[in-house]
Amino acid sequence: MTGDPEPISAEARKALEQELSDLHEERRTVAATLKDSDEVGDRADQADEIQRADQLHRLDERIERAEDRLRQADIGGPVPTDKVGVGTTVTVRFADGTTDTLHIGEIADARDPKLVTSDSPLGRALLGRTPGDTVSYEAPNGETTAVVVSLGTPGDQG
Structure with a gap:
């Protein structure tokens, strides 16, 4: 990237918005499987909880990156026509x-x-x-x- 906010094509925006929707749905599913810490049983259950919490953290990071990219695209404006840019x-x-x-x-x-x-x-x-x-x-x-x-x-x- 050039360092400035980069615009994205309509197709890329649509794909990123769909990915974001899918990520939010996956996050809801994973979050629903997390148990209250008082309910966690043996070590296998604890390991499983840690793994799901880690997955939730990775999903949160990806959601944040996708949302940031969409915000940058809004600032970047339309796809450039006078020079090569994302979407050209x-x-x-x-x-x-x-x-x-x-x-x-x-x-x-x-x-x-x-x-x-x-x-x-x-x-x-x-x-x-x-x-x-x-x-x-x-x-x-x-x-x-x-x-x-x-x-x-x-x-x-x-």
Whole structure:
């Protein structure tokens, strides 16, 4: 990320809101299984309670991160159209001469092979760039470059 509040696409917002809803439901379920400390029996019961309390703590942390990200997105405003940001579709030409159109997102999705997460080496290198900019990033085979050819919106992805 660039350090400034980053906007997110409508699709990413919807996915994050759904995740947040699921997390709240899971938290309610786990919290309902916690017993009053006076009711805890043998050591196995105590270990089980500790494990559920730890799970509750992890859920609370993830809920807090999701809520913070949604607040940041509200401050960040709409997806930028003049530079690469989260939610931008960008066409890049790689060092080997191939050109590809990618979508910069936050949430990895195995069903979307064109998605590049904003925290990946290529995603970080592209954030804030404009057409004509050359970026360097660490690839599996070493450092390489790419040129930003053009920007679009998620609907332009095709």
